[in-house]
Amino acid sequence: MAGYADHVRRYLSPLLGHLLLAEVAVAHVEEMFQVITREHQAAGRRLSAATLDRIRATLRAALNAALRAGLVEENPASLVALPPTRRPRAVVWTAARVQHWRKTGERPAVAVWTAAQTAQFLDAIVPYRLYAVYHVIALRGLRGEAAGLRWCDLDLEEGTAVICRQLQRRDGRLTVGPPKTAHSTHVIALDRTTIAALRAHRSRQQAEAAAHGEGYRDSGYVFTNLNGDPVALGRLTHVFQKLIAEHDVPPIRLHDLRHGAATMALAAGVQLKVVQEMLGHSSIVLTADTYTSVLPEVAHPAAEQTATHLLRAAGMVPGTTRRRGRALARRQHPTWGHTRTGLVRRRATSRRPALAGPRPRARPPGRLRSDAAVSAA
Incomplete structure (x- = not known):
């Protein structure tokens, strides 16, 4: 409220106070802002776009009240173009x-x-x-x-x-x-x-x-x-x-x-x-x-997560310049082998255990044993 009163005292009353309410037009409001700008420049005072926007907001609020009361037909403060305000980011x-x-x-x-x-x-x-x-x-x-x-x-x-x-x-x-x-x-x-x-x-x-x-x-x-x-x-x-x-x-x-x-x-x-x-x-x-x-x-974890997502999509190992090898992809696929009961899936492994010994040769299905093996049985 104090800010509104300050705008009225310093700007609105001196520059628009001689006009009747119904006489205030867009040209008058534009001229008011030109005078305010010139006065600040002459005094060497900084005048930001945000300050001009706040002065317009005060005038616009007053004229909106007059508009609702039927005292004016339009709000000229809403039609005035001012420089865009850019809020500085910390x-x-x-x-x-x-x-x-x-x-x-x-x-x-x-x-x-x-x-x-x-x-x-x-x-x-x-x-x-x-x-x-x-x-x-x-x-x-x-x-x-x-x-x-x-x-x-x-x-x-x-x-x-x-x-x-x-x-x-x-x-x-x-x-x-x-x-x-x-x-x-x-x-x-x-x-x-x-x-x-x-x-x-x-x-x-x-x-x-x-x-x-x-x-x-x-x-x-x-x-x-x-x-x-x-x-x-x-x-x-x-x-x-x-x-x-x-x-x-x-x-x-x-x-x-x-x-x-x-x-x-x-x-x-x-x-x-x-x-x-x-x-x-x-x-x-x-x-x-x-x-x-x-x-x-706060920013570092977000940056690392983004980079990791991109590197994974490109097949790179996060944190290095090495590409992922294909061995891992091969190990994830099953292989097929023959047993006495027919064709079955075997779990793929990168290497056989050291104590497993040589793998026995699988006999093709349907193959008969030798005569020596039959007589021995």
Whole structure:
């Protein structure tokens, strides 16, 4: 809701507010986007296709309401052509990519750490007073809701947390609002390490309150400043970037910790539906399409399985450049032989046992014994 209000205040009212509702046409909307683009370019500010698309979505929602009320005959915002939006896919900071970044400074738009890099970072920042917030985001995939957590939302005995609010800075002050979507209000499970981190954080917070004295404000929030006021998400983002620079790990955004949480969960074998619930997504398609980068340890078995399937089809021995021999195929076919009872199937073997001795010659069926053999009998 705050994003919609911001679009109305910054773009829609100044550029379309002089028109009557029924006068708004496609040409007016196209001109509005041209003005927005020119203003950003003149100020040297980046304007993505996704931002333009979100502004159009705000206008389109308002005009759809007018359309349902019979105030307009069409929705011009739906007819405006904008540049296609391409959601950047998260890539993993592999060793080769880290080496390239250190050499050239080039970094992906969206990147996630490996499990080892995440563990290295968390281990390095344990002494920091707000360590627990980064631990929670990295393991449970929270976003702005992390700043909105209150102690009454946590049940450390049962290991659960209710995600029901977020803090955002508007007009220079913190405001409380609901999570991003209706489905974002959900309950998440807390693992033992996260519970331990939160218990240690609560003890530290109580010690800070006692040291601060009467001026301490008990806001009830989990993550606070030294005076007890809730800490803003922007502050957490700023500190996160400083910690990254101090501990010499590949750069990522704070929100990328959320991407990494989903990726590591999938690498650990967690089902996609469970990851969807952990992130608070309304659709499993959104989870699969947006937050699931493939870690090397997940991709390697898939690559090996594909190669093995192809090599078997080509008659190759997996893991080598040797072709399968034909002896195996010959051994799998039965042979035929003569016995006293006639023609029978014999099981084929590659070689006779060493102690079997010479095989007796089979007498053709119907052949009579010699006279000497008859008299001997």
